[in-house]
Amino acid sequence: MSPWRKRWLARFLARRQPPASRALLSNANIYILPTPFGYAFLTLVLAVFLLGTNYQNNLVLLLAFFLVSLFTSSMYFTHRNLAGLRLNRINSQPQVAGDEVRLEVQAEGLSHWALEFHFENGPLRRTDIDGLQRLVLLASPGPRGRYRPGRLTVACRYPLGLFRAWSYPDLDQVVHLYPKPEPWPRGHQSAGQGQQTALHQGEDDWQGLKNYQPGDPLRRVAWKQLAQGRGMWSKEFASPQSDSRWLRLADIKGRDLEQRLARLAWQVLDANEKQLLYGLDLGAMDIAPGSGHSHCNRCLAALACLGKPA
Amino acid sequence: MRWYLPRRTLLLLIASQLMAVLPTWNRVGWVLVVLNLFCLAWCSGICLGRFGQPPRWLLVLLALAGAVTLAFSLPGKGVYLAMVSLLVLGYSLKVLEIKAPRDLFALVLFGLFLLATNLVRYQSMAMALYLLLAALMQLAVLVSLHGGQPWRLQLKGLGRLSIASLPFTLLLFLLLPRLSPLWQMPNAQSATTGLSDVMSPGDFSSLAQSTELAFRAVLPWHPASSGLYWRALTLEDFDGRSWRQASFRQQAEDKSVPFTLSPGQDWTLMMSATSKPWLPVLDGSQPLSSELVLTADRRLVTKTPILKTRQFQLRLAEAKRGQASKRELAYNRRPPPDNPKTLALAQQLRQQYPADAALAQAMNRYFAGSQFRYSLSPPPLGKAAVDQFLFETHTGFCGHYASALAALLRAANIPARIVAGYQGGQYLPEGDFYALYQYDAHAWVEAWLPPQGWVRFDPTAQVAPSRVSGGLSAMAANPAFSAGGGWLWQLKQQPTMKWLRYQAALMDYRWNRWVLNYDSGRRQQLLGWLLGNHNGLSAALLFGGLLLVLLVALHWWTRRDLAPVQKAVSRCYLKGCAKTGLNREPGEAPGDFALRVARLKPQLAEPWQQITALYQQLRYQQSDAGLLKELKRRVRALPRSAKIAP
Numbered sequence: 001m002s003p004w005r006k007r008w009l010a011r012f013l014a015r016r017q018p019p020a021s022r023a024l025l026s027n028a029n030i031y032i033l034p035t036p037f038g039y040a041f042l043t044l045v046l047a048v049f050l051l052g053t054n055y056q057n058n059l060v061l062l063l064a065f066f067l068v069s070l071f072t073s074s075m076y077f078t079h080r081n082l083a084g085l086r087l088n089r090i091n092s093q094p095q096v097a098g099d100e101v102r103l104e105v106q107a108e109g110l111s112h113w114a115l116e117f118h119f120e121n122g123p124l125r126r127t128d129i130d131g132l133q134r135l136v137l138l139a140s141p142g143p144r145g146r147y148r149p150g151r152l153t154v155a156c157r158y159p160l161g162l163f164r165a166w167s168y169p170d171l172d173q174v175v176h177l178y179p180k181p182e183p184w185p186r187g188h189q190s191a192g193q194g195q196q197t198a199l200h201q202g203e204d205d206w207q208g209l210k211n212y213q214p215g216d217p218l219r220r221v222a223w224k225q226l227a228q229g230r231g232m233w234s235k236e237f238a239s240p241q242s243d244s245r246w247l248r249l250a251d252i253k254g255r256d257l258e259q260r261l262a263r264l265a266w267q268v269l270d271a272n273e274k275q276l277l278y279g280l281d282l283g284a285m286d287i288a289p290g291s292g293h294s295h296c297n298r299c300l301a302a303l304a305c306l307g308k309p310a
Numbered sequence: 311m312r313w314y315l316p317r318r319t320l321l322l323l324i325a326s327q328l329m330a331v332l333p334t335w336n337r338v339g340w341v342l343v344v345l346n347l348f349c350l351a352w353c354s355g356i357c358l359g360r361f362g363q364p365p366r367w368l369l370v371l372l373a374l375a376g377a378v379t380l381a382f383s384l385p386g387k388g389v390y391l392a393m394v395s396l397l398v399l400g401y402s403l404k405v406l407e408i409k410a411p412r413d414l415f416a417l418v419l420f421g422l423f424l425l426a427t428n429l430v431r432y433q434s435m436a437m438a439l440y441l442l443l444a445a446l447m448q449l450a451v452l453v454s455l456h457g458g459q460p461w462r463l464q465l466k467g468l469g470r471l472s473i474a475s476l477p478f479t480l481l482l483f484l485l486l487p488r489l490s491p492l493w494q495m496p497n498a499q500s501a502t503t504g505l506s507d508v509m510s511p512g513d514f515s516s517l518a519q520s521t522e523l524a525f526r527a528v529l530p531w532h533p534a535s536s537g538l539y540w541r542a543l544t545l546e547d548f549d550g551r552s553w554r555q556a557s558f559r560q561q562a563e564d565k566s567v568p569f570t571l572s573p574g575q576d577w578t579l580m581m582s583a584t585s586k587p588w589l590p591v592l593d594g595s596q597p598l599s600s601e602l603v604l605t606a607d608r609r610l611v612t613k614t615p616i617l618k619t620r621q622f623q624l625r626l627a628e629a630k631r632g633q634a635s636k637r638e639l640a641y642n643r644r645p646p647p648d649n650p651k652t653l654a655l656a657q658q659l660r661q662q663y664p665a666d667a668a669l670a671q672a673m674n675r676y677f678a679g680s681q682f683r684y685s686l687s688p689p690p691l692g693k694a695a696v697d698q699f700l701f702e703t704h705t706g707f708c709g710h711y712a713s714a715l716a717a718l719l720r721a722a723n724i725p726a727r728i729v730a731g732y733q734g735g736q737y738l739p740e741g742d743f744y745a746l747y748q749y750d751a752h753a754w755v756e757a758w759l760p761p762q763g764w765v766r767f768d769p770t771a772q773v774a775p776s777r778v779s780g781g782l783s784a785m786a787a788n789p790a791f792s793a794g795g796g797w798l799w800q801l802k803q804q805p806t807m808k809w810l811r812y813q814a815a816l817m818d819y820r821w822n823r824w825v826l827n828y829d830s831g832r833r834q835q836l837l838g839w840l841l842g843n844h845n846g847l848s849a850a851l852l853f854g855g856l857l858l859v860l861l862v863a864l865h866w867w868t869r870r871d872l873a874p875v876q877k878a879v880s881r882c883y884l885k886g887c888a889k890t891g892l893n894r895e896p897g898e899a900p901g902d903f904a905l906r907v908a909r910l911k912p913q914l915a916e917p918w919q920q921i922t923a924l925y926q927q928l929r930y931q932q933s934d935a936g937l938l939k940e941l942k943r944r945v946r947a948l949p950r951s952a953k954i955a956p
Contacts, residue, residue: 024872026872037412037415040415040419041419044419044422044423047423048422048423048426050492051426051427051430052426053488053489053490053491053492054491054492054493055430055491055617055618056488056490056491056618056829057429057430057433057618058483058825058826058827058828058829059429059433059438059441059825059826060426060429060430061483062479062483062825063422063425063426063429063441063445064426065478065479065482065483065486066445066475066476066479067422068478068482069475069476069477069478069479069482070449070471070472070475072475072478072861073471073474073475073478073864074471076474076864076865076868077467077470077471077474077868079868080868080869080870083870083872084870084871084872086874108874108875108876109874109875110871110875110878110935110938111935113457113458113459113463113467114456114457114458114459126458127458128458128459130934130935130936131875131934131935131937131938132875132876132934157456158453158456158457158467159452159453159456159457159464159467159468159471160449160452160453160456160471161411161415161452161455161456
């Protein structure tokens with residue numbers, strides 16, 4: 001497609017099908033045209049018609065008429081196979097830059113056969129949708145930052161392959177691509193300077209139990225009490241302050257910003273894996289200490305966006 | 311784009327190709343058949359993982375073998391057969407190089423076209439059904455390539471698609487104007503059974519064994535079977551053994567004589583394909599259409615050979631038998647060569663009966679003598695066929711008797727000729743028509759006896775009267791006849807078999823009348839019936855209007871419920887709740903509600919529990935069409951709330 005046509009198509013689609021978290025495929029946004037095979041089929045129909053006309057043979061004419069009728073009705077069936085499909089966005093977690101991007105979509109509908117899903121330049125996923133289904137789609141790798149996979153292409157040629165019906169829903173998906181983590185345990189040490197590591201402190205100065213709050217690290221859950229059926233409790237420690245620590249970009253050395261960010265990403269993932277309380281200080285912005293999956297994702301997203309236009 | 315060819319698709323492809331090639335097998339020769347089978351076998355081997363792709367040299371070798379075969383076998387067989395053979399060759403070889411879907415597409419298109427060429431050759435209803443099935447197989451290949459669902463659902467999808475296409479097909483067939491041929495196509499017929507313009511005694515026995523339909527006749531009256539003589543050919547050139555059509559009959563002035571249409575009864579002839587121009591008609595028939603000509607010997611011929619079943623309108627008037635040119639009479643008087651005993655017999659009879667008419671009658675009665683026997687398997691005859699028959703073998707059927715009588719008459723200086731055609735006919739009251747089969751083929755004699763003119767004599771009737779009054783099938787009881795007919799004849803005389811054959815004949819008649827012979831005239835009739843006084847514009851409007859109606863119907867049929875699955879699930883569940891007759895409290899969980907239902911309506915406990923379980927599964931675990939259908943079914947099965955005791 002020429003760049004000019006591409007721009008025109010983008011503008012057209014932006015008006016017709018603006019980005020939204022959900023999409024319903026219907027007459028308004030399904031396009032349909034014969035495939036090359038469809039045109040070849042029409043040529044065959046013409047040949048059969050000529051054969052029937054020249055031999056004045058009603059049966060051959062009937063065959064030609066049947067084939068041309070199939071052509072028409074298969075247009076309806078192909079369109080119908082796509083119509084009524086619902087697509088919902090599923091928010092994606094930050095992913096490593098440079099790898100194939102995994103995007104998830106929830107598809108909902110009854111009896112949609114042999115649909116093809118793909119993002120631009122991404123591999124094709126062929127599947128039936130009959131009910132509610134979570135689809136994992138791959139998009140091409142991208143650089144660090146906010147990544148927009150753009151419009152999804154949903155297409156089908158069912159039943160005969162004479163027509164291809166397709167639609168370009170835009171689920172307004174955004175994925176944060178953080179730098180590929182590079183191990184940097186030294187920074188780890190320096191971050192703990194002047195304080196004891198959380199690991200030891202926490203276990204020495206055990207204070208008592210407090211009510212479990214969502215977000216408390218799992219390793220602090222009082223499993224014994226839970227097992228005895230006394231409810232969910234968290235173990236409390238003497239000095240929560242000393243348990244938390246800051247991962248600072250300024251503390252990490254490296255060739256350039258990208259390498260330093262890569263090392264910081266490794267530290268975030270490491271801290272998350274060890275279920276520590278940690279905060280992130282990037283100079284221009286900081287994230288208060290916390291723990292858990294969503295906290296980790298926030299930190300990685302911040303790493304992805306640093307120095308990039310929003 | 312990434313593609314893969316499922317094994318199921320390839321197996322379907324092999325089956326569909328087998329179906330498409332099968333009807334061509336007796337036409338394209340055994341080399342191509344073997345080649346095709348080899349390619350298909352190799353392809354199944356690939357499909358089952360036994361062989362790899364064939365090597366390049368093998369493909370080249372196969373292509374060369376096919377081409378050489380074609381080059382040797384085709385000359386003289388005509389362009390049409392060459393086209394079919396080439397199609398089969400290419401179609402077979404293509405199977406060995408399937409790599410991508412585009413190869414499959416090409417094969418499907420090949421296959422569909424091959425089916426169309428088969429339809430040119432075979433037009434019976436059974437064959438049409440078979441070919442329709444074969445066409446659907448080709449489509450099944452496409453569906454299996456483009457749809458991923460289980461084969462049962464694929465079949466259902468194909469069925470829906472085909473059914474949705476039928477009304478369109480019918481509309482196009484009935485209302486689209488018929489075009490005349492855009493260019494002359496090569497003759498599709500290679501050989502057909504039927505009468506030939508040369509008759510040696512014994513020739514008709516192959517026809518007598520053939521149960522192929524020769525023609526049908528729709529007569530507005532019901533003559534006795536013995537009066538039905540369908541004249542197709544006159545044979546006047548006799549060489550002592552064989553009778554031929556006289557060469558002067560081929561000339562233009564004899565071929566077409568002017569006539570004035572006389573009053574009479576109109577009848578319809580539905581002629582099967584013969585690739586010959588002559589028509590079997592009752593004596594005295596006149597053509598009502600310009601494509602037929604009346605000949606000097608009162609036959610009807612078409613201007614072009616009959617290549618497919620065609621229908622002709624005719625009028626039966628009083629036969630004018632009193633005309634004969636001098637040349638014609640002289641030609642028919644020539645004594646039979648090489649048959650001296652026949653000449654002697656004729657002289658002997660002449661002395662007894664000086665008058666021509668009496669002599670002819672006597673000669674005809676001569677065959678009623680006890681020494682003559684009717685048989686479909688007579689001994690072969692030599693060069694002096696008539697002498698041998700009259701004085702040695704005494705055994706034969708219509709051809710022998712007619713030949714002998716005509717020879718006797720000529721030997722006595724009475725002009726005589728053989729007429730070849732059909733005799734009798736099976737009447738089918740439901741269709742109100744007469745069906746004549748090849749085994750009804752018959753030969754008889756016409757003698758010139760002024761003042762009546764040409765008078766018909768059927769010596770066969772003297773020997774085997776039932777042959778003429780009841781048709782050949784009535785002869786089955788005759789052991790002499792059965793010896794020639796074989797066990798098949800016996801089987802065909804069973805009442806059930808007779809009934810089945812009768813029904814089949816009736817269906818075939820309707821098939822011919824309504825499908826094969828639908829033409830511009832019929833289309834005009836239909837339009838007239840629909841629109842009254844119509845012109846091109848109103849016909850086009852009707853066509854467009856019906857097309858629009860069909861499109862709207864199709865649109866409505868394929869319209870899809872755009873409500874999300876979850877909504878459908880909830881709606882169905884709520885309908886079930888209403889049917890229980892209990893009000894579900896806001897915020898009452900399905901499980902709690904189910905407990906309440908079990909307490910208050912114990913008779914509903916069991917089914918409602920199942921509905922709840924299904925609902926929860928659909929709502930929170932997985933959902934698919936099968937489960938939803940099940941839920942709907944169970945909710946429907948609940949008794950109405952009014953019928954549930956509190």
